[in-house]
Amino acid sequence: MFSERLEEVQGLVADHLTRIMRPLGDGRIADAMRYASSGGKRMRAFLVMEGARLHGIGDEQGIWSAAAVECLHAYSLVHDDLPCMDDDDMRRGLPTVHVQWDEATAVLAGDALQTLCFELLARDEASTDAGVRAGLVLSMARAAGAQGMVLGQALDIAAESAREPLTLDEIERLQAGKTGALITWAACAGAQLAGADEAPMRAYGDALGLAFQIADDILDVEGDAEAMGKAAGKDAAAGKATFVSLLGLDAAKRRAEALVDEATEALSSYGAEADCLREAARFVIARES
Amino acid sequence: MFSERLEEVQGLVADHLTRIMRPLGDGRIADAMRYASSGGKRMRAFLVMEGARLHGIGDEQGIWSAAAVECLHAYSLVHDDLPCMDDDDMRRGLPTVHVQWDEATAVLAGDALQTLCFELLARDEASTDAGVRAGLVLSMARAAGAQGMVLGQALDIAAESAREPLTLDEIERLQAGKTGALITWAACAGAQLAGADEAPMRAYGDALGLAFQIADDILDVEGDAEAMGKAAGKDAAAGKATFVSLLGLDAAKRRAEALVDEATEALSSYGAEADCLREAARFVIARES
Numbered sequence: 001m002f003s004e005r006l007e008e009v010q011g012l013v014a015d016h017l018t019r020i021m022r023p024l025g026d027g028r029i030a031d032a033m034r035y036a037s038s039g040g041k042r043m044r045a046f047l048v049m050e051g052a053r054l055h056g057i058g059d060e061q062g063i064w065s066a067a068a069v070e071c072l073h074a075y076s077l078v079h080d081d082l083p084c085m086d087d088d089d090m091r092r093g094l095p096t097v098h099v100q101w102d103e104a105t106a107v108l109a110g111d112a113l114q115t116l117c118f119e120l121l122a123r124d125e126a127s128t129d130a131g132v133r134a135g136l137v138l139s140m141a142r143a144a145g146a147q148g149m150v151l152g153q154a155l156d157i158a159a160e161s162a163r164e165p166l167t168l169d170e171i172e173r174l175q176a177g178k179t180g181a182l183i184t185w186a187a188c189a190g191a192q193l194a195g196a197d198e199a200p201m202r203a204y205g206d207a208l209g210l211a212f213q214i215a216d217d218i219l220d221v222e223g224d225a226e227a228m229g230k231a232a233g234k235d236a237a238a239g240k241a242t243f244v245s246l247l248g249l250d251a252a253k254r255r256a257e258a259l260v261d262e263a264t265e266a267l268s269s270y271g272a273e274a275d276c277l278r279e280a281a282r283f284v285i286a287r288e289s
Numbered sequence: 290m291f292s293e294r295l296e297e298v299q300g301l302v303a304d305h306l307t308r309i310m311r312p313l314g315d316g317r318i319a320d321a322m323r324y325a326s327s328g329g330k331r332m333r334a335f336l337v338m339e340g341a342r343l344h345g346i347g348d349e350q351g352i353w354s355a356a357a358v359e360c361l362h363a364y365s366l367v368h369d370d371l372p373c374m375d376d377d378d379m380r381r382g383l384p385t386v387h388v389q390w391d392e393a394t395a396v397l398a399g400d401a402l403q404t405l406c407f408e409l410l411a412r413d414e415a416s417t418d419a420g421v422r423a424g425l426v427l428s429m430a431r432a433a434g435a436q437g438m439v440l441g442q443a444l445d446i447a448a449e450s451a452r453e454p455l456t457l458d459e460i461e462r463l464q465a466g467k468t469g470a471l472i473t474w475a476a477c478a479g480a481q482l483a484g485a486d487e488a489p490m491r492a493y494g495d496a497l498g499l500a501f502q503i504a505d506d507i508l509d510v511e512g513d514a515e516a517m518g519k520a521a522g523k524d525a526a527a528g529k530a531t532f533v534s535l536l537g538l539d540a541a542k543r544r545a546e547a548l549v550d551e552a553t554e555a556l557s558s559y560g561a562e563a564d565c566l567r568e569a570a571r572f573v574i575a576r577e578s
Contacts, residue, residue, distance in 0.1 A: 023436070029440065079400060082392075084396060085393050085396065104446050107371060108368075108439050108446075112434050112439040115439065130420035133423040134423045137426050140407075141407045144404050146313050146318055146322060147312070147313060150318060150397050150401040157393050158317065
């Protein structure tokens with residue numbers, strides 16, 4: 001059920017991004033924006049679309065917020081991959097934007113993908129209720145900005161030159177910003193679109209985001225570089241503190257499992273309707289890439 | 290009248306940005322965001338505040354959109370100054386962000402300043418009317434994105450490695466994106482806040498933006514490096530096509546003057562109430578930095 005729905009969302013997002021970016025023509029920046037926002041698992045879009053469906057919002061409306069969060073995510077990857085940041089040459093099995101084009105193109109394409117995210121959320125099609133549109137923009141800005149995702153990325157970069165490895169609390173704070181804030185936004189967007197209570201979806205998203213990151217650290221140790229489309233063991237080789245280095249492999253796995261239980265239990269009020277989101281949570285720690 | 294109001298706006302913007310960024314604390318990114326968004330002439334904020342006043346919107350409301358456009362402008366300068374872009378070491382008489390800190394900090398602080406712009410426009414304080422807030426976000430996204438400011442910057446960078454210097458039409462298109470779109474947004478914001486017809490302010494902003502850029506090219510040739518806080522003659526030395534190189538100095542001055550006339554005439558329906566904006570247009574081509 002989850003994998004079929006994920007595949008459906010992947011197709012819908014790809015089509016929507018193609019349509020949305022058509023007016024941009026075929027210049028260098030537009031091409032780089034398309035390249036950077038294609039592929040990927042689309043977990044954030046899936047969370048938006050399933051959260052929306054759960055609250056009675058149809059795909060044709062949810063797709064606007066789903067595409068928006070994928071644009072924001074794509075921007076963050078393009079900038080994170082820059083030589084002055086994580087300096088990654090490969091992403092999703094392809095050369096990163098600054099390798100395929102150049103650094104200036106990567107900076108600008110990332111910038112414009114962030115802008116496009118806010119455009120999509122503010123457009124009439126995202127919601128007929130202007131209060132909802134403004135609310136989506138506001139919550140996204142808070143998740144993405146200097147107290148959310150950018151803060152997490154800054155803490156991550158600071159950690160690389162720190163004398164002491166990070167503590168568990170510090171890593172949790174870093175990840176809550178770097179990946180957690182956007183995953184929680186995606187989980188809550190459907191409730192926000194419907195004007196419903198966001199608390200259960202927020203609890204689900206918070207637990208899922210942390211589980212996702214612990215699973216990433218486990219994959220970095222155990223994973224197959226080819227399946228991931230990027231180098232495995234990179235964090236360990238760089239002497240970076242990770243959930244695995246701090247907790248040990250077995251305890252990290254147990255922690256991820258407990259978080260997945262927490263995430264699925266947060267959905268109890270939705271009954272069987274939320275089974276696809278429960279399955280998604282279990283997938284997060286079972287995936288191989 | 291203009292200079293007093295500009296000074297007042299400078300003070301209001303500085304106070305507002307200080308208050309808005311207080312919750313960010315004193316980390317590296319927050320410090321760089323404050324540094325990058327301080328100083329400057331605040332012409333865009335002035336346009337928002339005077340356009341707002343002209344449409345019956347008070348300073349305490351207009352300041353949110355004024356601060357937003359200054360954050361967007363600051364982000365664009367931080368990224369434009371990066372080594373992979375224009376590679377500038379000085380801005381407003383101070384080291385640029387990547388010189389004062391490092392490139393990663395400049396990328397992230399710029400990113401977060403863009404995000405902050407959209408947060409400010411989406412906040413309840415920007416307008417009690419959610420439709421207006423969503424509209425401000427949407428028009429800003431269009432002005433700032435891949436068909437506006439980012440496009441202009443991309444055309445500018447492409448021009449540096451082009452075999453032929455740009456034609457006048459190409460330079461006008463470049464500037465309409467790079468500086469014009471944001472100036473026009475700022476000019477229209479007050480009418481947008483009031484739900485009024487934006488056409489006169491759009492005509493004013495379009496003419497003003499182009500006059501501003503021609504004046505910049507004239508200053509680059511005639512200006513005093515110390516007063517500008519950056520190197521003079523840089524564009525000419527780089528062999529870049531400018532309005533001055535294409536039109537000649539005298540014709541460029543006449544063109545700027547004609548545009549200022551066009552801008553002031555666009556405001557005829559507002560009568561004497563718009564005198565401060567008319568004076569601003571004349572200042573743009575008379576300034577020395």
